[in-house]
Amino acid sequence: MNKIDELINAAKQAAKNAYTPYSKFKVGSALLTNSGKIFTGANVENASYGLTVCAERVAVFKAVSEGQKKFKAIAIYTNTKDYTFPCGACLQVLYEFSPKIQVLITNKSKKSKVFSLSQLLPYPF
Numbered sequence: 001m002n003k004i005d006e007l008i009n010a011a012k013q014a015a016k017n018a019y020t021p022y023s024k025f026k027v028g029s030a031l032l033t034n035s036g037k038i039f040t041g042a043n044v045e046n047a048s049y050g051l052t053v054c055a056e057r058v059a060v061f062k063a064v065s066e067g068q069k070k071f072k073a074i075a076i077y078t079n080t081k082d083y084t085f086p087c088g089a090c091l092q093v094l095y096e097f098s099p100k101i102q103v104l105i106t107n108k109s110k111k112s113k114v115f116s117l118s119q120l121l122p123y124p125f
């Protein structure tokens with residue numbers, strides 16, 4: 001399996017661990033570091049809705065807290081026909097560490113759309 005397929009599969013697996021009693025919308029992410037490691041994430045919701053953390057930021061914070069700060073790509077998976085784009089907060093967090101990261105957005109057919117971060121966040125802070 002190539003690294004991209006591995007990343008998409010990891011994101012799909014991670015979505016199973018999403019904690020989503022409120023929205024029921026499960027998102028999985030998988031982040032590929034420059035060193036070839038994969039960190040996964042899933043969205044974690046809270047009764048105080050605003051405390052929810054998206055799947056993408058969970059993966060970034062897991063990686064950074066383990067000393068990995070340079071990323072090549074992130075895959076985002078939802079079991080839907082539509083493609084789920086990362087929110088602005090997650091894009092800004094990705095930009096902090098890897099302005100040139102590739103963002104793969106994957107739907108239930110496991111087809112991906114690929115974007116550069118600058119396409120999704122053209123005017124970062």
Ligand code: THU
Nearest residue numbers: 023025027043054055085086087
């Ligand atoms: N969510 C993510 O985890 N990532 C995205 O890219 C979009 C939204 C989550 C947050 C919340 O748990 C649920 O999806 C509904 O907004």
